[in-house]
Amino acid sequence: MIRSHHLPLMVTLATFVLAYALCGMQYPSMFSTRVVANLLTDNAFLGIVAVGMTFVILSGGIDLSVGSVIAFSGVFLAVILRDTAIHPLAAFVLVLCITTAFGASMGALIHYLEMPPFIVTLAGMFLARGAAYVLSTDSVPIDHAFYDVLKDIYWKAPSGGRFRLIGGLMIVTFVVAGLVLHRTRFGQNVYALGGGAATARLMGVPLAGTTIGIYAVSGGLAGLAGIVFSLYTSAGYSLATVGVELDAIAAVVIGGTLLSGGYGFVAGTFFGILIMGLIQTYIVFDGSLSSWWTKIVIGGLLFAFILLQKGLTWATTTRRKTATGFATQS
Amino acid sequence: MTDDPRPMLHARGVSKFFPGAVALDDVELKLYPGEVHALLGENGAGKSTLIKCLTGVYRRDGGVITLDGADIAPHSTLDSQKLGIGTVYQEVNLLPNLTVAENLFLGRQPTRLGLLARRRMVTEAREVLADYGLDIDPAEPLTSYSVAVQQVVAIARAVEMSGKVLILDEPTASLDRDEVQLLFSVIRTLKARGLAVVFITHFLDQVFDISDRATILRNGRVVGTRLLDGVSQTDIVTLMLGRQLEARVHDRAPRTLGDLLIEVDGLAKSGMLDPASLRIHKGEVVGLAGLLGSGRTETANLIFGAVPADQGRILREGHEIRVTNPREAVAQGFALCPEDRKTDGIVGDLSVRDNIVLALQARQGWWRPIPRAKVTEIAEHYVKALDIRLASLDMPIRLLSGGNQQKALLARWLATAPDFLILDEPTRGIDVGAHAEIIALIESLREQGMALLVASSELEELVAYSTRVIVLRDRRQVSELTGDAISTSNIIHAIADEPIQEAS
Numbered sequence: 001m002i003r004s005h006h007l008p009l010m011v012t013l014a015t016f017v018l019a020y021a022l023c024g025m026q027y028p029s030m031f032s033t034r035v036v037a038n039l040l041t042d043n044a045f046l047g048i049v050a051v052g053m054t055f056v057i058l059s060g061g062i063d064l065s066v067g068s069v070i071a072f073s074g075v076f077l078a079v080i081l082r083d084t085a086i087h088p089l090a091a092f093v094l095v096l097c098i099t100t101a102f103g104a105s106m107g108a109l110i111h112y113l114e115m116p117p118f119i120v121t122l123a124g125m126f127l128a129r130g131a132a133y134v135l136s137t138d139s140v141p142i143d144h145a146f147y148d149v150l151k152d153i154y155w156k157a158p159s160g161g162r163f164r165l166i167g168g169l170m171i172v173t174f175v176v177a178g179l180v181l182h183r184t185r186f187g188q189n190v191y192a193l194g195g196g197a198a199t200a201r202l203m204g205v206p207l208a209g210t211t212i213g214i215y216a217v218s219g220g221l222a223g224l225a226g227i228v229f230s231l232y233t234s235a236g237y238s239l240a241t242v243g244v245e246l247d248a249i250a251a252v253v254i255g256g257t258l259l260s261g262g263y264g265f266v267a268g269t270f271f272g273i274l275i276m277g278l279i280q281t282y283i284v285f286d287g288s289l290s291s292w293w294t295k296i297v298i299g300g301l302l303f304a305f306i307l308l309q310k311g312l313t314w315a316t317t318t319r320r321k322t323a324t325g326f327a328t329q330s
Numbered sequence: 331m332t333d334d335p336r337p338m339l340h341a342r343g344v345s346k347f348f349p350g351a352v353a354l355d356d357v358e359l360k361l362y363p364g365e366v367h368a369l370l371g372e373n374g375a376g377k378s379t380l381i382k383c384l385t386g387v388y389r390r391d392g393g394v395i396t397l398d399g400a401d402i403a404p405h406s407t408l409d410s411q412k413l414g415i416g417t418v419y420q421e422v423n424l425l426p427n428l429t430v431a432e433n434l435f436l437g438r439q440p441t442r443l444g445l446l447a448r449r450r451m452v453t454e455a456r457e458v459l460a461d462y463g464l465d466i467d468p469a470e471p472l473t474s475y476s477v478a479v480q481q482v483v484a485i486a487r488a489v490e491m492s493g494k495v496l497i498l499d500e501p502t503a504s505l506d507r508d509e510v511q512l513l514f515s516v517i518r519t520l521k522a523r524g525l526a527v528v529f530i531t532h533f534l535d536q537v538f539d540i541s542d543r544a545t546i547l548r549n550g551r552v553v554g555t556r557l558l559d560g561v562s563q564t565d566i567v568t569l570m571l572g573r574q575l576e577a578r579v580h581d582r583a584p585r586t587l588g589d590l591l592i593e594v595d596g597l598a599k600s601g602m603l604d605p606a607s608l609r610i611h612k613g614e615v616v617g618l619a620g621l622l623g624s625g626r627t628e629t630a631n632l633i634f635g636a637v638p639a640d641q642g643r644i645l646r647e648g649h650e651i652r653v654t655n656p657r658e659a660v661a662q663g664f665a666l667c668p669e670d671r672k673t674d675g676i677v678g679d680l681s682v683r684d685n686i687v688l689a690l691q692a693r694q695g696w697w698r699p700i701p702r703a704k705v706t707e708i709a710e711h712y713v714k715a716l717d718i719r720l721a722s723l724d725m726p727i728r729l730l731s732g733g734n735q736q737k738a739l740l741a742r743w744l745a746t747a748p749d750f751l752i753l754d755e756p757t758r759g760i761d762v763g764a765h766a767e768i769i770a771l772i773e774s775l776r777e778q779g780m781a782l783l784v785a786s787s788e789l790e791e792l793v794a795y796s797t798r799v800i801v802l803r804d805r806r807q808v809s810e811l812t813g814d815a816i817s818t819s820n821i822i823h824a825i826a827d828e829p830i831q832e833a834s
Binding site: 179183189191194195196199200204262 | 426
């Protein structure tokens with residue numbers, strides 16, 4: 001049985017299938033594995049960061065710092081590989097530790113100081129971007145043998161598409177995140193927090209640990225996205241990925257996750273990413289459209305999905321009211 | 331049953347102080363296994379404070395609580411749950427976005443290889459709920475079931491987690507009759523299983539229906555513990571309200587009634603108030619009496635349109651009028667001083683002056699500001715007329731004492747020159763002196779020909795100023811007292827649903 005909170009996911013899926021079919025009818029080559037492989041590769045960093053954003057939004061929060069954290073991670077990697085002899089793998093671990101700790105401390109501020117996530121992560125956004133500038137204001141190229149090794153790992157489909165490491169990493173991230181959200185106590189606590197923090201506390205959910213964990217996940221995944229982005233571009237630039245946090249939020253919302261928290265699936269975010277990537281691919285195929293049409297279509301989709309969410313919330317609350325009657329508050 | 335010498339939970343000498351107030355004073359509560367124990371008292375009697383001390387929301391300031399023979403001092407709700415005290419509140423405290431099974435097992439889900447065993451969770455949930463007489467699909471979202479079912483799920487969760495003491499804090503407040511019976515059958519099952527159940531409600535019938543014993547609190551003290559087999563509802567109401575059943579004859583000069591002003595015909599809202607009808611003349615004070623939750627406040631809110639009514643109509647001087655929101659009510663010359671002045675009344679950070687003219691300005695429309703000089707004149711007039719004590723008209727109203735806030739609130743509505751004034755608990759939480767002044771004010775407004783409707787839990791107060799008293803019980807009008815029949819004892823009898831005695 002399809003439940004009402006599965007409906008946004010279904011709508012997202014249907015939107016993607018329909019859009020892809022329409023694109024494919026116009027340009028049959030869009031069905032090729034090459035296009036599919038590029039869709040995954042090009043959107044890998046965005047997909048990974050959107051997974052973290054899904055955790056945050058499911059819990060009823062928001063994380064504006066992720067775009068800056070990606071840029072910081074990229075610059076950090078570039079600078080450290082240029083100036084020291086550290087092996088990239090060790091540098092990756094270092095980046096993940098820093099960004100996870102950064103996210104965790106934002107989570108701690110949000111919980112213990114009872115600050116709105118919006119403000120705390122806004123401060124985090126400026127901090128991370130500033131730190132990136134301090135490391136370097138120029139675009140620093142990454143030229144390391146190990147990077148070439150990683151970039152050469154791919155699986156070539158029979159029809160020519162190259163499925164690269166970073167695309168695979170994104171898919172693994174989605175699968176693991178799905179498991180964590182649906183099959184662990186931490187994941188259930190994320191949903192519980194989004195359903196109502198006060199109730200969750202009364203039901204014994206450890207609010208502090210959960211909140212800190214959620215922002216740590218988001219920070220850590222932003223770090224991972226930074227690593228992926230540096231592999232993708234072979235450079236670190238402090239002005240890169242400005243506004244990516246907003247793209248990630250858009251992908252999560254288009255994926256059917258309720259902005260007020262509590263309802264949604266990480267699988268929806270995956271299709272949200274694919275829809276956004278598809279629009280870009282279509283514009284490339286068309287060739288005559290301005291790339292700004294991407295933004296316009298995403299804007300339109302966002303509006304449509306917000307209206308859908310509002311409609312669903314409204315439908316469920318009115319249904320509940322008839323069941324409840326009026327609760328006197330004497 | 332109270333022969334059993336060892337109670338499941340025994341609280342002795344429990345005290346709790348708040349700044350400037352004693353919330354609990356040397357309270358004793360004994361709960362035996364397999365009994366349903368009602369905790370009764372009016373608002374502010376200390377019921378919720380006692381519950382909060384038991385469940386670890388508050389730390390008690392004195393006294394001993396033993397559970398199953400061992401001293402306990404819970405420091406959080408989670409702690410008290412682990413010790414064995416589970417609580418279910420009026421508002422269902424479960425998560426609407428999770429399924430029934432997820433709610434039931436949140437925090438203690440069955441796992442396999444570190445991952446949640448979702449299928450086993452659903453199977454176990456089904457088994458657990460079957461014990462409570464529920465045959466539902468636990469994989470469905472919680473919100474697809476009625477509040478009564480949700481309430482039973484909450485009880486199941488509390489019992490499965492705790493299993494010694496179950497506290498039910500007004501669990502029936504938003505349930506209809508059949509749903510209450512469903513809940514009661516669950517409570518009886520738990521009683522048979524040997525749990526000690528604390529039942530808090532304002533519905534006396536339900537207390538007598540399900541409970542074995544009752545402890546009655548008043549002003550933070552225990553005024554009595556009774557086996558319910560041997561007492562009448564009157565005894566309990568008397569203990570709760572603390573009035574002696576003496577017949578008091580009032581010196582009630584015959585009052586001439588003015589013209590009929592407001593006629594309320596069958597006003598109702600399902601789940602809130604059964605159809606209520608009343609007529610109010612000019613120069614008349616109609617009192618609304620009843621226990622908390624009996625429909626006092628609800629009646630006031632429905633007439634004022636603060637809560638839209640399902641059915642019924644309101645007539646003003648014989649013509650039907652539309653009152654679906656407070657704006658329309660104000661336009662008809664109605665005014666309402668709400669019960670909870672902190673949340674529904676004053677705007678704490680605005681000055682006294684601005685608070686007083688707020689309603690008048692709102693009625694005029696914001697595009698026609700009242701001149702500053704006029705504002706000051708109005709404010710000064712009422713400050714003088716009502717004897718509001720303040721340092722300056724510009725001070726924020728939250729700095730005034732409760733009585734002065736109440737008077738400023740009254741001034742706000744009097745400034746709109748209403749024909750019909752509704753007061754909900756006008757003397758709640760103010761000191762004795764201000765109390766008398768408010769009562770005198772009500773008298774003088776009546777003499778000026780205003781029609782007043784006053785809801786109050788202070789019976790003596792109602793007796794003092796009402797020309798008629800309407801008694802409510804379980805959201806229904808049960809009786810109307812006029813003239814010499816207005817006495818505290820008659821009101822108490824009406825509340826307890828026993829024959830009215832002739833005033834002696």
